[in-house]
Amino acid sequence: MIRVELAKLFRRPRTYVIAGLLCALPFTVAVFLATTRIPPPPGQGGAFLSAVLSNGALYPAAAMALVMPVFLPVSVAVLAGDAVAGEAATGTLRYLLIRPVGRTRLLVAKLVALIAFVLFAIAAVLITSLVTGLTMFGGEPSAGVALPADVTSLSGVTISPAGLVMRLLATVAYIVVSMLGVAAIALFLSTVTDSALGAAMGALAVLVTSQVLVTLDAATAIRPYLPTRYWLAWIDFFRDPVLWRDIERGIGIQLVFLVVLLGAAWANFMTRDVSD
């Protein structure tokens, strides 16, 4: 069943359209930066953006910081919202279930396909942004990368190319876990409603609310428990030494969301009447 879900994912043109759009955003930003050479003032704009002007090899990290807060979660929410509700809408859910595909297996396969999508999208963004960064800003990745001052507390720390790759891989892993949290919200809603759009909207409503509350001082009390609070904590991988506190908390929060919401999705789907 997992193989079938992967085949469905990668045979669908929309997978490539979404990945293409995700790649287009960092590319557009790079074009503006490279032509104007105006870096965002320190402390504003996307992370790493001023640093990439001097070293294009850091651009994949900047690209992650660009797609992470909005674009990537939106696409994950759309796909995860479509996972069960979309099958119900095309009338294929009932035919899968009477094939028979167990309901648990179906949910697991959907989740695996979502992870595959996130990995595919991130890989596409990393590769295109690395090429973009090196060609537009130049840079010699083999010489090592100086960590930017606006990110690290110490300026001028240089990490080796191997170190950069390790940190990028850790970043990818962290982002996948964060996106699984998003997927769990949308997947749960997808088992509740027969409208793929409704499920995606519901998940996005949760995320937007969370983003607003994160910046609201009055909501300080609940801030550590918001799903989006630690989304950008992976930037700490680019500090030297790596600052683990937020990363650990972020993973903890996402795992709690994942377990609770997937459990709810499973319980709901197992007992639900499929009468689309």
Add this chain to the structure above:
Amino acid sequence: MITTRDLTKRYGRLAAVDGVGLEVREGDRYGLLGPNGSGKTTLVRMLLGLVFATRGEIEVLGRPVPRRVKEVLPEIGALVEGPGAYPHLSGRTNLRLFDAAGPGGARRDRDRRIGEALERVGLAGIDRRPVRAYSLGMRQRLGLAAALLRKPRLLVLDEPTNGLDPRGIREVRDLLTELNAAGATVFLSSHLLGEIEAFCTRVGVMDRGRLVLQDELAALRGPTGRVVLGTPDPDQVVGLLDGRVEQRDGGRLTVRHDDPAALNAELIAAGVRVTEFAPERRSLEQVVLEATTTSSDRVAAKEDQ
């Protein structure tokens, strides 16, 4: 093959299926008739474990459903409320994905089985066009092909001829007859009387969630005790069978008579020329209309109720 006892499904206060005791036997061609909204589809979904019953028991192929539905589903081919397919993929790819999704479909002979199923439903020549571009009839045939992939012992078909033209309906009927002759039990639901009358040997009639009638078609369509005869000499017949002619329409007479053979002998003995002679049987339509109350998609004004 299928037995249900007191099967009930409630949605809030509304009982979509109410105390149904279905009995489909091996080798049957069972037709479930009922107006739209009488609970046929909900019943079919419960048999397949898609919808969970509020009360009652279901046994399919000797095993309880939904508890052991996984064991019986591989032996069932089903079409539930219209075909379902991924619109951006070709028909063949759709079948391949569905076959790969469940257990039991060996990969080696998958393409051969898909080819056979497509051939059976008359889609052998489909190309790589996506299902999006298919006509309703082609989608229906594709759905049937999906149901036939695993050579099922039991076919559960909900409105199988929906969207087909008269020739297509005939082809599907012939196909089902062929499969039934080869040993498959066919359970189909329809709101089309003609379809059931032409194919089925056993009939169940649903009305507002209840199974109001279940019997052999031949028994339901029992003789009415009247004989329809055609003759060029109607006056002579009326004179001969004084008072027993109930209807007269030109040369066609409807005569009340318990023994058609005796009536025939009587007519011939009297020298009446007979061009047509048949004991009258109740039509399935009459049977169904007597058993059901009102069309459930009719929304009557309050005073009428």
